[in-house]
Amino acid sequence: MHTKAQWTQLFRSDYYRRFSEGEPWDAIQEACGIFGVYAPRRIDTFSLAQFGMFALQHRGQEACGLSVARDGKIHTFKREGLVLDAFKSITHIDQFQGNAAIGHTRYTTSGDSRTVNFQPLYAQDDRGEPLLSIVQNGNLVNDQALRTALEREGIGFLATSDAEVILRLMQKQLSKGIEQAVRRTTEAIRGAYSVLALTPDSLLAFRDPNGIRPLCMGELGADTRVFSSETCGLDAVGATYTRDLEPGELVIVDAQGLRSIRYADRPRHRICSFEYIYFARPDSRIENRDVYELRVRAGEELFEQSPVAADVVVGVPDSGVPSAIGYAKASGIPFRPILVKNRYMSRSFIVPTQEMRERVVDLKLNPIPSQVSGKRMVVLDDSIVRGTTSKRLVKMLREAGAEEIHLRSASPPIVAPCFLGIDTPDKKALISARMDKGELATYLGVDSLDFLPMESLVEMLGSPNHCFGCFTERYPVSPDEKKNRLAHADL
Numbered sequence: 005m006h007t008k009a010q011w012t013q014l015f016r017s018d019y020y021r022r023f024s025e026g027e028p029w030d031a032i033q034e035a036c037g038i039f040g041v042y043a044p045r046r047i048d049t050f051s052l053a054q055f056g057m058f059a060l061q062h063r064g065q066e067a068c069g070l071s072v073a074r075d076g077k078i079h080t081f082k083r084e085g086l087v088l089d090a091f092k093s094i095t096h097i098d099q100f101q102g103n104a105a106i107g108h109t110r111y112t113t114s115g116d117s118r119t120v121n122f123q124p125l126y127a128q129d130d131r132g133e134p135l136l137s138i139v140q141n142g143n144l145v146n147d148q149a150l151r152t153a154l155e156r157e158g159i160g161f162l163a164t165s166d167a168e169v170i171l172r173l174m175q176k177q178l179s180k181g182i183e184q185a186v187r188r189t190t191e192a193i194r195g196a197y198s199v200l201a202l203t204p205d206s207l208l209a210f211r212d213p214n215g216i217r218p219l220c221m222g223e224l225g226a227d228t229r230v231f232s233s234e235t236c237g238l239d240a241v242g243a244t245y246t247r248d249l250e251p252g253e254l255v256i257v258d259a260q261g262l263r264s265i266r267y268a269d270r271p272r273h274r275i276c277s278f279e280y281i282y283f284a285r286p287d288s289r290i291e292n293r294d295v296y297e298l299r300v301r302a303g304e305e306l307f308e309q310s311p312v313a314a315d316v317v318v319g320v321p322d323s324g325v326p327s328a329i330g331y332a333k334a335s336g337i338p339f340r341p342i343l344v345k346n347r348y349m350s351r352s353f354i355v356p357t358q359e360m361r362e363r364v365v366d367l368k369l370n371p372i373p374s375q376v377s378g379k380r381m382v383v384l385d386d387s388i389v390r391g392t393t394s395k396r397l398v399k400m401l402r403e404a405g406a407e408e409i410h411l412r413s414a415s416p417p418i419v420a421p422c423f424l425g426i427d428t429p430d431k432k433a434l435i436s437a438r439m440d441k442g443e444l445a446t447y448l449g450v451d452s453l454d455f456l457p458m459e460s461l462v463e464m465l466g467s468p469n470h471c472f473g474c475f476t477e478r479y480p481v482s483p484d485e486k487k488n489r490l491a492h493a494d495l
């Protein structure tokens with residue numbers, strides 16, 4: 005029997021963190037979600053931010069926070085855990101009713117998971133008056149070099165994340181005006197970033213010159229502007245989608261209205277293709293493309309590419325389901341939702357033994373045995389990362405009596421890690437980087453295996469102007485810059 009102190013120690017340990025944040029789940033972890041709202045008058049920022057962030061919960065469940073501009077001040081609240089739990093603990097709701105707000109749902113992709121890294125991050129002047137608050141989705145590749153350079157100038161850091169590098173760079177240039185502060189900051193930073201920044205009297209939104217992470221905007225009524233990582237955040241507050249921010253665009257909203265500034269010299273469209281496959285919610289549109297339709301099409305393509313005779317098509321919930329529907333539609337084989345996901349699965353399990361760890365994984369998904377027994381099954385999953393979940397799923401289906409299992413991945417093989425805002429395993433842990441299709445089929449114990457071809461993914465997306473780095477190992481931002489080379493910028 006563990007003492008309370010032992011449980012606490014275990015809960016805080018790296019072992020628990022690794023376990024609880026993905027290794028046994030075998031999933032690529034989401035990036036972060038950002039949400040913002042601005043009106044030239046007092047609005048219900050508390051509820052709007054809460055609803056918007058709740059809609060973006062799938063992009064990060066580790067922590068969340070919001071900053072609200074009210075009467076020339078900025079009030080910030082952040083907390084570990086889910087949006088609804090965190091908002092419940094806000095006692096002074098009135099303090100968070102202002103005219104503008106930014107919010108963040110966090111999954112750690114830079115820095116560590118300590119409280120200091122929770123967002124929004126904010127800067128104050130010498131008298132403790134708030135200057136600026138920011139939320140970010142993405143990852144910089146040259147943050148360490150910039151941090152070192154700033155520290156040499158005597159600028160202190162409180163957190164370890166790359167978001168604080170953006171904050172300190174902006175703070176340093178703030179005396180030149182907020183627009184110049186963003187311009188100078190974006191000249192220095194390299195990588196993937198979608199950022200919302202709040203000052204006491206304005207809200208700013210900007211996206212990196214490759215547009216790697218998504219960010220869209222919308223309108224709510226006559227004068228309220230809304231920004232969100234995905235359109236589902238706009239839907240959650242009843243806002244109408246206007247457009248996505250362009251790569252290398254800065255949008256400033258204040259009492260004068262909305263201004264758009266193209267700050268990048270050579271912007272390119274290189275949005276993360278994995279947003280469509282896995283990260284984004286199926287009810288979102290990313291860069292005006294319907295995520296659900298794309299996933300259905302991936303299933304149709306997979307049938308064209310590798311048809312098989314079977315009794316039933318099954319999707320691994322949640323993101324494999326639309327592809328299974330597409331496969332079923334193209335093949336005429338009935339789709340059946342016979343894999344049941346426990347929707348209350350959370351990170352609150354504390355499991356000290358390997359045996360029990362394996363049981364916890366099985367709690368996440370369970371097949372309906374009567375629908376599996378004696379069946380030839382086509383199983384659609386969004387991707388295969390380490391292969392551990394697929395292997396366990398195949399074992400589970402065999403034990404439930406499946407006669408044949410044909411596994412189809414709705415993405416090409418993942419052969420390389422991401423350093424642009426998504427937490428992927430190291431290359432050596434990616435099973436498709438180590439095994440070809442035949443070897444992997446044998447390892448997983450399936451009767452056949454296939455992946456969505458790269459050409460089909462490009463064709464479905466309508467252009468090669470996306471990031472396909474985890475499938476091709478070619479990235480829109482050079483990995484060389486990761487070696488902490490200082491950007492060409494006058495800091």
Ligand code: SF4
Nearest residue numbers: 276277422471473474
């Ligand atoms: S490397 Fe992969 S996950 Fe990362 S941004 Fe590119 S496509 Fe997305």
